[in-house]
Amino acid sequence: MGVEKNIVTDTISGLFEAQSGGPKYRALSAALRQGIAGKQLGNGTQLPPVRDLAWRLGMTPGTVARAYTMLTDEGLLVAEVGRGTFVSGAPEPRPPLYISLPQEATPEGAEMVSLFTARLPDLGQLALIREGFQRIASQDGRELLDYPSALSFAPARQAVVDWLAGVPLGGLHHEDVVLSHGAQSGISLVMQAVLRGRRPVVLVEELAYPGFRRAAELMRAEIVSVPMDEHGIVPSALADLARRHEAQLLCTSPELHNPTVTITPQERRREIAAVARSCGFDILEDDSTFLGESRAESYRALLPEQGWYVSSISKTLTPALRIGFAVAPQRSRTALRRVAENGFFGLARPLADLTRDLLTREETREIVRSVRNRNAVYVRSTVNALGGFDLSWHEDSPFVWLQLPAGWRAAAFCLAAEQQGVQVRPAEDFAPRNGFAPHAVRIGMNAQVAMADFEAALARLRQLLDNPPEQILV
Structure with a gap:
């Protein structure tokens, strides 16, 4: 034997x-x-x-x-x-993972084409999620009678660590990870762990993901906008504002800025990290929109004691499950975990188990690659239609940024587009209430819309761009 x-x-x-x-x-x-x-x-x-x-x-x-x-x-x-x-022997052959074909037509009754935000096509996610719930339902369910604990979430946290293996995050242990209800929840958790005092100051880019401001407002924080250039945040302006306002946290998206599609290069990130080190504030990096491989070190790697990282599966698999994750500097992981446990104990156990199941399956990575490729098709179609204008884009971005030609203001353009059956998002949605917003719009890649209808919507937008209003209002 x-x-x-x-x-x-x-x-x-x-x-x-x-x-x-x-x-x-x-x-x-x-x-x-x-x-x-x-x-x-x-x-x-x-x-x-x-x-x-x-x-x-x-x-x-x-x-x-x-x-x-x-x-x-x-x-x-x-x-x-x-x-x-x-x-036990080879199981019964499984049917191939269902990958939907591109729609030939948008469902009847869908008169409005929404390009307000990105939407994912079904490239196998639905089947994979159903199978995941079935696998979880067949397991021993005694844990469903207990409160969740840090120990019970360890397999799901380790799955997140492996999922993020390609992201340069520095030293990473599963105890550095807290599961959250999407990236927005992760942002709020980080702010609760970092911010101190009656009126803390949070720095954001001059145009920024609105979720940064909403989370900061919930923390009763003062929000200060930082100027940007073609490479992202301007380090000299950042240093001046951080010292003047005694800022505690900078929220930023260097891998893919939302909404301008700006990519912050490695050297600029090092300059920004040096400012944070000198001024003593932390950096929260939101990496929940970019669909491609990481191109440069994260702020968590550049600032091991001050860098936080947040992401989710909303742009790559599904936003419906609200699965996200926040990663703390190792010295602050206890503080982050305490915030989550004091706030909501933790994710529902079946959701944590589904997170582990999904993130450890090779089919999931296959689907993410398919989503990335399908998104690129819609981006290329957008560039073909609108590339003659001031358009910022990247094939791994779920949106493009369009600077409007002379004669158009963002609000008027959005209204005219909606009258033509197309919804886009104005720049002012990303600007502070008392700040400057350029005459620009963000166009989301809605891959749930049939390509023919998507291209027809782009043609209507181009018609508007080619024919700005001529009247002068007095």
């Missing part, structure tokens, strides 16, 4: 060593799948105990247990109490 166990361990070890890089649990699960598919690990084969295999492969027992659990959920392994884990 001992010889047989050694053979199985050697087989798994050889398969594991042949895997490419990436998280160890994913490499081990891939090795086991390969061994089962190739019959090296036949039906009924008993796998090594978790601790034994962990020692042999040089990883933690928790990593091995996670790989075993993943394959058990997939039906490839079966765990028997008191006996161990066994190969």
